[in-house]
Amino acid sequence: SGPKPLAGRHALVTSGPTHEPIDPVRYIANRSSGRQGHAIAAALAGLGARVTLVSGPVSIPTPAGVALRAVETAQQMLEACAAALPADVAVFAAAVADWRVAHAAELKLKKTPGGAPPPLELVANPDILATVSRPGPARPRLVVGFAAETHELRSHAEDKRRRKGCDWIVANDVNPATGIMGGSENEVHLVTETGIEDWPRLGKDAVAARLAARIAQALA
């Protein structure tokens, strides 16, 4: 085997959920095992890339040969991504919470018997994918986002690619009937500048390997 195709390249990958605190013991989060994002980080490292994996809290191991930046909140994830740039490619597989609690309590909120539940005011989190996709000297050459959709997957994914300003979108069907969420398989569609590729149902490791190979091709 010759030299690895991504040798000398830096890849940034986000993975996992974010946790947005309500108080020191409670949080709001999205469902995410981190399995697909971690598999992509591993696959890119396998092709020789230096990989920075910015991950929210997950219970799976960090792939070998990958530099982990562990974060909890979306704001921390954005800061860690910004600090990791420049990168040749960035893949945003994290399930970032869209909102955070405007004023997280410093002390645990107490239940008062018969009392009303505390109101939670939410504010929007920064969109990390859209931020990193913005044109400028620090923009990675290739920016890949994910779109988890339950219906009208193709049109939503194409809209998302344009709206976010990224180059590719990996669209997957997270309709609960598919069993994909939290499972070991994934069925994705790769939306690029030139069209949509339908990939077969594959293990998350195989999806990652295929995506990493496509990335290596695009950066070659």
Ligand code: C5P
């Ligand atoms: O807008 P939506 O959450 O559906 O977009 C999904 C894509 O955007 C994923 O690639 C996800 O990692 C990224 N994203 C992000 N920051 C957010 C929300 C989503 O990077 N605040």
